[in-house]
Amino acid sequence: MIRATILDYGAGNLHSLAKALAMPDVSVHITTDPLSAIDTEVLILPGVGAFTGAAGCLAPARTAIRRALTDGLPCLAICLGMQLLFDASEEGPGAGLGFLAGRVRRLKAALVPHMGWNTLEEPADPLVTGGALETAYYAHSYVCPPADPGVTTAWTMVDGDRFPAIVRRERTVGVQFHPEKSSAPGVSFIHRFLADVAGPRTEVS
């Protein structure tokens, strides 16, 4: 049994995410306590809310979460969750986890938020190669340019502004899109993450 824990920042809908994670060998937990959230085999940082509020929720456990991710705790960070992996955001005050170096900036597009389905480009991530996930649902106004371009494993573009669709470091995968809102291919993406990224560690434990 894999224990997967969603950290609830108190700002949105976690139903689809919990449902997408709920496989026969996965027990899904939701907590509002950031310190107890890392007492898990897979951490999920969900994608709804605003940066400052969520950063405030993480603050008491900021160092502990960063250390856990650095030590290899598997983590799927979605949209705002991905942005929280970075140092800070133009959206508002508050410290991100600083697990990835970089400052989240506003999307430069004619229409903001970027709301709708968009393609994944130059997919180098094994979770999306081979046409496994070609089009995904996005709903965001900010993007994550990493200081180290090597962490980006897939890209997306809107109106000429190119930004990471997926970033990876250790066993943390950050996605700017919402796999739990990307219909059947998105749910399959989450299942592949659980099997490929989160799986090996839980077999050992």
Place this chain on the structure above:
Amino acid sequence: MTRTRRVIVCLDADDDRVVKGVQFRALRPIGDPAEMAARYERAGADEIVLLDISASAEGRETRWDTVRRTAEQLFIPLTFGGGVRSVDDVGRALRAGADKVAVNTAAVTRPAVISEAAAWFGAQCIVASIDARRDESAPSGWRVVIHGGRTETPLDVAEWARECVDSGAGEILLTSIDCDGGRSGYDLALTRTVASLVTVPVVASGGAGSADHVCAVLCDGGADAALVAGIVHDGVVTVGSIKAAMAARGLPVRGEIIRGAA
């Protein structure tokens, strides 16, 4: 690549049943919201909008259960609207499973609802729902109406749309009361007027009678997305045939759907 253009299926719910009316009147029940939403996801709908249009007070609590049941079935975005009066209501809708919440009458009576909700939940989940009626005395040519079209307001649609976006709305759901249910096409001038003024996506609503009408409002009306209801409920067109018509006009649509429709 660029963002794809969306076809959004709208379910008008009255007391836990999907209903269809003409110009907000003459309602008839046509199905269960959760079942219909799941069917439209399989058919390739990009999003679902669930609007609680029940006028009765007893519908107020069942609606959260309707949202919950519908969200349970979906892995595409769900927008809920109808009777959302406060930031607390926005939170309730999100907790019940909605991804976005449409605010209509409450935004007019208390504009701070939009800014407060956007600050806490993020602009991407706050939709300003605007019902527009043609009115030559309005500066833009359209007046905002509320209470499901029953009450006139002094607000000009264009000015109000801009104010909603300035307050933090991440999307505008723009319904033409004049065209709603008429199936003779969207109000292209209305959609164009608003879309040219704001920098958030505009979802056009009211008047779809064919796939060509959807293409027209996306190509010529400047809408980012089109809402359809009656024409897909009645089987006049399918979501797949709308997507195929869009692709034939050069509009980007979700890749999986193109192959599915081919």
